[in-house]
Amino acid sequence: MLQRIQTLYLLFAGLVLAALFLFPLVHGIYVNGKPVTIMVTGVYQDVNGQSAHTDFFTLLTIATALVALLPIALIFFYKNRKKQINLCYGLLLVVIGYSYWVSQAVKNVIGTAYVNMSNFGIGVILLSVSLLLIVLAQKAIQKDEKLVRSADRLR
Numbered sequence: 001m002l003q004r005i006q007t008l009y010l011l012f013a014g015l016v017l018a019a020l021f022l023f024p025l026v027h028g029i030y031v032n033g034k035p036v037t038i039m040v041t042g043v044y045q046d047v048n049g050q051s052a053h054t055d056f057f058t059l060l061t062i063a064t065a066l067v068a069l070l071p072i073a074l075i076f077f078y079k080n081r082k083k084q085i086n087l088c089y090g091l092l093l094v095v096i097g098y099s100y101w102v103s104q105a106v107k108n109v110i111g112t113a114y115v116n117m118s119n120f121g122i123g124v125i126l127l128s129v130s131l132l133l134i135v136l137a138q139k140a141i142q143k144d145e146k147l148v149r150s151a152d153r154l155r
Contacts, residue, residue: 004078004144009137010071016130017068017095021061024121026106029113038106040064040123060105067098071134081145088138095134099127 020040027037037044043055070091077084102123 004140006137006140006144007075007078009133009140010075013130013133013137014068014070014072016126016133017064017071019126020064020068020123023123023126025102025123026110026115026119027121028119029110029115031110031113036109037121038109040102043109055109057105060101063098063101067094070094071130071137074137081141081148085138085141085145088134088141092131092134092138095127095131099131102127 024037024039029036029038031045035046037051040057041061042053042057044051045054046052047054074084074087074091077087
């Protein structure tokens, strides 16, 4: 199980999604004249020189934890490669939907504020990296399935 490359891809995808708790999605934006940092846990504003958690994203935080656990749970379907391939496709759709939800949450907070590329945090990149890792895992599972089918033909 652990010696397969797709296991590592799925493990890293789960870790990358869990890292969303550590890194901001958007930072350094001025909303209502105050600098704001947006993370998946909520909005942090500068209040009297201190960063204060002013708005909580409870559902988004729970969804982030669940989405981060899905690739790790997918590792344990290694005995049924066809099911694992289908679940990878489903996981891709879940992460894409989750990314859309995150973007809408950020859009609701910033409103009409202007966002530069320099304002985007590492969290935005992590979502793309997780999608790439899931696609690589899915391709590696398909390669394994093809190899097993060719070995079965030789027997």
